[in-house]
Amino acid sequence: MSNGADLIRQMAEGDAEAFARFYDRYAPLIYPLILRILPDPTDAAECLQDVFWESRQRARTYDAERATPDAWLVTQARERAIERMRGARRRRDAAPLGTPPRPRLAEAAACLTSASASSTGYAFA
Numbered sequence: 001m002s003n004g005a006d007l008i009r010q011m012a013e014g015d016a017e018a019f020a021r022f023y024d025r026y027a028p029l030i031y032p033l034i035l036r037i038l039p040d041p042t043d044a045a046e047c048l049q050d051v052f053w054e055s056r057q058r059a060r061t062y063d064a065e066r067a068t069p070d071a072w073l074v075t076q077a078r079e080r081a082i083e084r085m086r087g088a089r090r091r092r093d094a095a096p097l098g099t100p101p102r103p104r105l106a107e108a109a110a111c112l113t114s115a116s117a118s119s120t121g122y123a124f125a
Contacts, residue, residue, distance in 0.1 A: 004069025005062075012059035019056055027052070029070065031079045037081035047084050051077045 002010070002021065010018030030051060036042040055073060062072055 008062045
């Protein structure tokens with residue numbers, strides 16, 4: 001079995017099988033970390049996919065002198081999960097406060113019917 005650094009090197013060379021082995025080896029380590037930051041399993045799974053996609057794209061930049069494969073991937077996962085969490089928070093905070101909910105169709109029709117009846121003297125049914 002190849003070690004993590006070898007798998008990353010092989011990924012950098014375009015080896016799809018190495019990427020599959022890399023995913024199988026590290027996803028069980030990375031997913032729980034992401035899930036602690038993004039408690040929604042759907043968000044966490046999407047983030048996991050992003051992290052592995054980016055790791056494949058960044059494989060050429062990996063430097064074994066600076067970090068172990070575990071640390072390299074954990075750092076990417078943490079950064080991506082926090083970025084995703086902050087983005088969701090910004091979107092939530094940017095939503096206008098006090099925006100009235102959209103009326104349901106039946107309520108809107110009732111309002112129109114009563115407004116028409118009062119302005120014309122005729123009631124529509």
